[in-house]
Amino acid sequence: MAANRRPTLADVAREVGVSAKTVSRVLNEDGPASAQTREQVLAAVAKLGFQPNLMARNIRVGGPDTTIGLVIPDLANPFFGAVARAIEDTVRERGLTLLMGSSADDPDRERALTDKFLARRVSILIVVPSVGADHSHLKPHRATGLPVIFLDRPGVGLSTDSIVSSNRAGAHDGVAHLVAHGHRRIGFVGDLPTRLYTRRERLAGYRSALQEAGVPHDRSLIADAHDQQGAEAATARLLGLADPPTALFAGNNIMALGIVAELARTKRKDVAVVAFDDVSLAEALEPALTVVAQDAEALGRTAATTALARLDGDRSRARTTTVPTRLIVRGSGEQRPA
Amino acid sequence: MAANRRPTLADVAREVGVSAKTVSRVLNEDGPASAQTREQVLAAVAKLGFQPNLMARNIRVGGPDTTIGLVIPDLANPFFGAVARAIEDTVRERGLTLLMGSSADDPDRERALTDKFLARRVSILIVVPSVGADHSHLKPHRATGLPVIFLDRPGVGLSTDSIVSSNRAGAHDGVAHLVAHGHRRIGFVGDLPTRLYTRRERLAGYRSALQEAGVPHDRSLIADAHDQQGAEAATARLLGLADPPTALFAGNNIMALGIVAELARTKRKDVAVVAFDDVSLAEALEPALTVVAQDAEALGRTAATTALARLDGDRSRARTTTVPTRLIVRGSGEQRPA
DNA sequence: TTGTATGCGTTATCAC
DNA sequence: GTGATAACGCATACAA
Numbered sequence: 001m002a003a004n005r006r007p008t009l010a011d012v013a014r015e016v017g018v019s020a021k022t023v024s025r026v027l028n029e030d031g032p033a034s035a036q037t038r039e040q041v042l043a044a045v046a047k048l049g050f051q052p053n054l055m056a057r058n059i060r061v062g063g064p065d066t067t068i069g070l071v072i073p074d075l076a077n078p079f080f081g082a083v084a085r086a087i088e089d090t091v092r093e094r095g096l097t098l099l100m101g102s103s104a105d106d107p108d109r110e111r112a113l114t115d116k117f118l119a120r121r122v123s124i125l126i127v128v129p130s131v132g133a134d135h136s137h138l139k140p141h142r143a144t145g146l147p148v149i150f151l152d153r154p155g156v157g158l159s160t161d162s163i164v165s166s167n168r169a170g171a172h173d174g175v176a177h178l179v180a181h182g183h184r185r186i187g188f189v190g191d192l193p194t195r196l197y198t199r200r201e202r203l204a205g206y207r208s209a210l211q212e213a214g215v216p217h218d219r220s221l222i223a224d225a226h227d228q229q230g231a232e233a234a235t236a237r238l239l240g241l242a243d244p245p246t247a248l249f250a251g252n253n254i255m256a257l258g259i260v261a262e263l264a265r266t267k268r269k270d271v272a273v274v275a276f277d278d279v280s281l282a283e284a285l286e287p288a289l290t291v292v293a294q295d296a297e298a299l300g301r302t303a304a305t306t307a308l309a310r311l312d313g314d315r316s317r318a319r320t321t322t323v324p325t326r327l328i329v330r331g332s333g334e335q336r337p338a
Numbered sequence: 339m340a341a342n343r344r345p346t347l348a349d350v351a352r353e354v355g356v357s358a359k360t361v362s363r364v365l366n367e368d369g370p371a372s373a374q375t376r377e378q379v380l381a382a383v384a385k386l387g388f389q390p391n392l393m394a395r396n397i398r399v400g401g402p403d404t405t406i407g408l409v410i411p412d413l414a415n416p417f418f419g420a421v422a423r424a425i426e427d428t429v430r431e432r433g434l435t436l437l438m439g440s441s442a443d444d445p446d447r448e449r450a451l452t453d454k455f456l457a458r459r460v461s462i463l464i465v466v467p468s469v470g471a472d473h474s475h476l477k478p479h480r481a482t483g484l485p486v487i488f489l490d491r492p493g494v495g496l497s498t499d500s501i502v503s504s505n506r507a508g509a510h511d512g513v514a515h516l517v518a519h520g521h522r523r524i525g526f527v528g529d530l531p532t533r534l535y536t537r538r539e540r541l542a543g544y545r546s547a548l549q550e551a552g553v554p555h556d557r558s559l560i561a562d563a564h565d566q567q568g569a570e571a572a573t574a575r576l577l578g579l580a581d582p583p584t585a586l587f588a589g590n591n592i593m594a595l596g597i598v599a600e601l602a603r604t605k606r607k608d609v610a611v612v613a614f615d616d617v618s619l620a621e622a623l624e625p626a627l628t629v630v631a632q633d634a635e636a637l638g639r640t641a642a643t644t645a646l647a648r649l650d651g652d653r654s655r656a657r658t659t660t661v662p663t664r665l666i667v668r669g670s671g672e673q674r675p676a
Numbered sequence: 677t678t679g680t681a682t683g684c685g686t687t688a689t690c691a692c
Numbered sequence: 693g694t695g696a697t698a699a700c701g702c703a704t705a706c707a708a
Contacts, residue, residue: 004481004482005482006459006479006482008684008685008686009685009686009687010685018694018695019694019695019696020685020686020687020695021686021687021688021694021695021696022693022694022695024686024687025693025694028687030687031693031694032693032694033693033694034693034694037693037694049475049478051453051456051457052457052685052686053397053457053459053684053685053686054454054457054458054459055393055394055396055397055403055458055459055685055686056393056397056684056685056686056687056700057685057686057687058393058686058700059391059393059394059397059684059685059686059700059701059702060685060686060687060688060699060700060701061686061687061688061700062700062701065393067437074423075419075422075423075426076416076419076420076422076423077419078414078416078419078618081413081414081415081416081419082414084413084414085412085413085414085440088413088439088440097437097439097451097454097455097458098437098438098439099405099435099436099437099438100436100437100438101426101435101436102423102426113435115389116392116435117435118389119389119390119391119392120392120393120435121344121391121392121393137387140387141387144343144344257618257619260619260622261619261621261622263622264621264622264623264624264626265621279618279619280416280595280617280618280619281595281598281599281617281618281619281623283599283602283603284598284599284601284602284623285602285619285622285623286602286624288602346700346701346702347701347702347703348701348702356678356679357678357679357680358679358701358702358703359678359679359680359702359703359704360677360678360679362702362703363677363678366703368703369677369678370677370678371677371678372677372678375677375678390701390702391700391701391702393701393702394684394700394701394702394703395701395702395703396684396702397684397685397686397700397701397702398683398684398701398702398703398704399684399702399703399704400684
């Protein structure tokens with residue numbers, strides 16, 4: 001009932017009648033130890049329920065902690081969930097534990113999280129940079145050997161490894177796919193803020209595909225939204241234009257949800273859609289949703305392996321790894337304009 | 339370039355020409371300090387980029403660490419992602435950081451995670467128990483005041499707070515809804531293993547609804563699957579029966595994805611469906627998916643607030659909080675049998 | 677207002 | 693084989 005202290009090495013030592021060091025030796029299989037003491041120590045450990053205090057151990061050993069700090073925009077976004085799982089799967093065998101937090105794409109929250117992680121002496125830092133965040137404060141940490149990886153977007157003010165999707169090429173392919181099916185008025189529903197790297201890159205891919213097709217740029221076909229509800233409204237606005245688009249391109253998975261929901265609500269089946277990033281049930285929609293799929297698993301795994309290589313002493317210069325996207329043709333993107 | 343040591347209190351003290359304790363005082367706004375030294379210390383801290391080592395601080399202070407350990411089956415499952423976000427949102431203002439891991443519903447992995455978290459002296463432990471896991475090893479920890487919360491399912495071998503959805507009542511309502519629309523042959527597609535608490539409870543709700551309606555139990559209408567692909571196969575099997583079901587009940591979100599995907603693939607629109615747990619794009623399906631929605635946000639928030647109350651000294655006896663589910667009528671559950 | 681001694685729980689060093 | 697002692701980075705207690 002009482003809030004008793006957790007047992008320490010000294011408690012175990014006292015129980016057995018040996019020194020703390022001996023207990024430490026047995027547990028870490030460090031120096032030699034007689035079978036007898038060995039038995040007794042292990043018995044006492046089990047009896048008292050002793051677990052070595054990892055924080056105390058780490059402070060003594062001095063090295064970085066066996067944790068990996070991960071900052072993502074939103075724990076509930078399935079895309080980042082899949083990325084996080086891939087990272088965890090990759091680092092688990094190394095015994096690293098995940099320290100996670102959502103930045104909500106707010107630079108201040110991102111900074112608060114990275115500061116906390118650094119104060120905990122994480123051995124690796126993986127960050128999905130927020131718009132407006134500056135990462136020069138991480139320079140000294142990188143200089144002392146801390147692997148820092150930017151994920152999904154490049155960071156600002158720090159030269160380090162980045163892992164990104166082929167945003168521009170992927171969006172280009174998706175829009176070119178719509179063009180190939182006869183569309184010339186193609187709406188773009190992107191997330192906010194407009195300065196967001198992925199948004200900018202994907203919009204650039206959208207533009208280049210239209211340019212190649214000789215379609216003049218029409219600013220009124222570009223819409224923005226913060227969330228699914230916003231994307232629904234943006235879709236309604238685009239389709240309400242005097243000269244409305246015959247096709248829509250979704251800038252990310254959340255925008256895709258909004259577009260699809262709005263089209264379903266208004267029973268519009270005549271609008272072609274291609275989405276950047278896959279969503280569940282895409283095949284079950286009518287028409288099924290054509291997407292430019294990102295490889296969340298590869299993004300996470302690559303980020304983790306790159307970081308582990310750095311941890312193992314890889315001192316080569318910072319590099320950006322681009323994970324390819326893949327156009328998955330399912331129906332919605334192959335509809336022709338009326 | 340070199341792997342320099344991170345600066346310590348002593349480094350800052352040396353830089354300024356004061357004692358370590360003085361630096362500590364300034365940073366923690368502990369005792370008094372002259373404006374002069376204050377300035378100098380802060381300047382040196384900024385110059386050296388000093389960040390107090392949270393682990394060292396914690397080991398000295400003795401209390402639990404400012405982390406909260408969270409074990410969930412799968413980081414990539416949107417349901418648990420939403421739960422995790424709610425927990426994070428609730429504990430953030432208390433300055434707690436999330437230590438997370440996926441158990442993959444494997445008792446050994448769960449144990450490995452909880453052991454790691456305990457070795458890190460987390461101040462709160464929230465666990466989604468795996469099937470077959472025994473939690474009696476957490477007893478001494480709970481006795482020393484560590485708040486332990488079971489989430490989504492009750493744990494075994496430890497009496498402590500649990501937060502669960504109204505699984506049985508929710509499933510009952512969903513199936514009764516199908517019965518009310520004329521169905522008497524209703525298939526159940528549940529996850530595995532069959533011993534899983536949520537699965538058992540939901541199946542019990544299914545059975546009681548059928549019993550109330552006077553429908554005899556038919557074991558051949560119960561199917562199982564591990565994942566979405568399995569659920570698709572299970573759906574195909576059920577619909578291939580000599581006397582097939584006219585309606586299907588999905589035991590969780592993943593099973594729902596499988597059922598919907600399979601029905602879409604085979605263009606079956608005549609089968610009524612109600613799913614336990616909501617999925618994105620449910621409204622955009624044809625017919626839109628009727629669900630028994632869980633309140634992931636409330637589950638996470640309640641788990642967190644319960645844990646925080648314990649941390650603040652709440653010594654009342656362990657209680658189970660049931661978070662209500664809500665039937666959302668959208669179309670698929672209102673179809674009548676042929 | 678500031679410094680010294682001491683201790684948190686662990687491991688490294690070196691002696692026995 | 694085993695143990696005493698110091699040390700990790702910080703905070704508490706007390707003295708100056």
